[in-house]
Amino acid sequence: MQPDHYKIEKKWQDYWAKKGLFRTAEHPKKKFYNLVMFAYPSGDIHMGHCKNYVIGDVYARYLMRKGFDVLHPFGWDAFGLPAENQAIKLGIHPEKWTLENINTSDESLKLLGITYDWDREIITCLPDYYKWTQWMFLLLYSRGLAYKKEAYVNWCPGCQTVLANEQVIDGVCYRSNCKSVIEKRKLNQWFFKITEYADRLLEGLDRLDAWPDNVKAMQRNWIGKSHGCDIVFKVLGHDISFRVFTTRPDTIYGVTFMSVAPEHPAIDELVGGTAFELEVKQYVHDAAKRTERERVEKTKDGVATGCYAVNPVNNEKVPIFVADYVLPEYGSGVVMGVPAHDARDFQFAKKYDLPVRVVINPPDSELDAQTMEQAYEEPGVMVNSGEFSGLDTVAGAKAVADFLAQKNAGGKSVNYRLKDWLISRQRYWGAPIPIVYCEKCGMVPVPENDLPVSLPKDITDFVPKGRSPLAAVESFMNTVCPSCGGKAERDADTMDTFVCSSWYFLRYLDPRNDKEFCARERADWWLPIDQYIGGGSEHATGHLIYFRFFTKVLHDAGYITADEPAVNLFNLGMVLKNGEVMSKSKGNAIPVRQFVNKHGADVARLTILFAAPPEREMEWSDEGVTGAERFKQRMYRLVDENTAVIRDKRPSRIPAESEGLYIKINQTMAKVTSDLESFKYNTAIAALWELMNALNGASKRDEVFGYGIYVMIHLLSPFAPHMADELWSRIHGEGSLVEQPWLEADDRYAESKAKTIVIQINGRVRSHVEVVGEISEADVKKKALEDDRILRHLEGRNIKKTIYVPDKIFNIVVA
């Protein structure tokens, strides 16, 4: 009785593979690039992972049946720290560990019957992939977008490597197994100049209509464009001036001090050899030891330099402090202190008894510097501001900026929160940076022909020591200069894995090409990604910005036409178990293999799809499994018990008693189709349940009924493909439903002809009128006023008016 899901699912997976049904078209005519984010191979996959894959697969299967040439690939983001940490812990080589995980995971994935074109699988840690990651680096280098600089960078003491800004969350390492408090270290590191693309990344968002608003908002936030004004302050007695960024040039007359970040390079010059030197140096030293978090949490303080700056609008001299609330990386690392109109400056001024000068009054009152207890930061009217007094914030800001521009002391400017992307990592398991350092020629890029720069495999010591383990591998480090042939050394660092994932979507288009990362014509055929399906918004300010950046760079360099990688983005909600994200480390993961062995892939798929809308988080529950299991049983029974009457054609005539069922069948076709297009898979399955219930309750087992079962099998196929193909074969269908066109509804019957018009009195439902065909308002009214239930409520009351919404509602308003 119980269908053997193992045998059935295997049978159909073999058939699909044998017929090559999921092989991508060589020359797509009607292309659709359907991409789910690739994955890190952390072991074996569990039900939490497979939500993404199942949802992507339902869509792919639907598109195939709609006649699209679908590209639906999968691959592995295979470099990264966990492999190295396992190597340290267990003594397994990272490559071995990673490739074994990939093998295991591939097997599990195949159990789910996903329509991947496995011939296009990519693995980023293999040389034929990372060769092109290195090529990308060289492209950026040649375009001046990759550069090395000494800077204060985020150092994770746990991972013993630097991290990008995007990888520091609340001052702590982003890796859930690490969470170390990040330190600042001054190091010479590689950066990608993503800031040069800040404006285009921002402006591009306006055209990404089909991206979720929250992701776009997060990216805008992250880029953090702010309009303001630069103001140049000369330093008295030194040949230095500070170009300060402010969003409030209208408060310029309120400046009573200046603050410089402790990391500012001019500090030596300001205090060297003075009485202030010792104290300032001590302060700078202390600040350097603090983590970013400690700096934020402590009260604002600073130390005087004994130097003074000149305010360019009124030539006033103001003292210069060193203060660690000033961020070295934002603006120029110097701020003007306006205590009356900035909360931080106010705090600072109170602490050191610096003057507070009101230069902005609220629109309808006056501030008093003596008594005010907090800064007034709202817009207002300029006062005590010389010729600018009387202007409001907006006009004043513009006037001050114009004035400064004219005086050559600043002017309108723009600042970004976004910083350049730090890509060096002091770790082994990543793509080596293709740069050598020659004693004579200096820094030299590895020529394209010499790529890849291969990771040495004969290495056993992965223990981090603050520099890349590669630095100790002499055979790797020692090389010759490509330029002069002399002695040279390689860069010991590897690239952030986010570099690998910034371009992977291009490699799928031409995965075995050893001449180019991707042939131009293939890029033109397939790009942009028509539907990108992502695993949650945690990628919003990381991967999803980086891959847009890479796309724009490749576009500018003439390699691809597209300048945005993905038209549609769909963000999925995570799978929770007992209120926590399902993961192996939390111990609440249900391995795909274990589940599929017990229940089969189709039940796994139905459980996931029906539990919640795809974009929402779903709590895994065994009750959901019960429902899916039951659905499967009933479906099999429905088909097996009625094989003789099932018909693959629309009924030749529709008997009156079956018209309702026929309408239901067509409505379900329309509903499931539209739900498939908009990722509402939970309601699509609800509609299938409804149709099944209707079929089970059908009064006559006639042609309409037989056709209904046929439709049911068809509609089920994107969701539970093995079962659908099996049932299809039991009713003598040929091959797989993947090879069949999508069924379209009979429009003549997509709407019910019998209508129920709701009769309301004062907006409350009191009765219903059944009508067939057209009916006039007068007739509805007549019927309503004949209705006992209506009459009862009308007794003794006057009808004030009536409202009729055709075919829907008749509302009687009474006094």
Add this chain to the structure above:
RNA sequence: GCCGGGAUGGCGGAAUUGGCAGACGCACUAGGUUCAGGACCUAGCGCCCGCAAGGGUAUAGGGGUUCAAAUCCCCUUCCCGGCACCA
């Protein structure tokens, strides 16, 4: 603090150009059937009153617009996510 998203039965969730709130599933209750089952069938199932017919009430809370509000507007509370010493 700023930005984004939410709040609907015992539970997951339906319903959005404003038009029958609670589709569908799960759980539960009663009856049947089978009793080896996490099997099957029928009926019921927001809450309150009622044997029932029926009536009242109900979409976080409060106000408003409307013949009609889960849906639109204003205020409040709470929850989730992001950003935050960004000058």
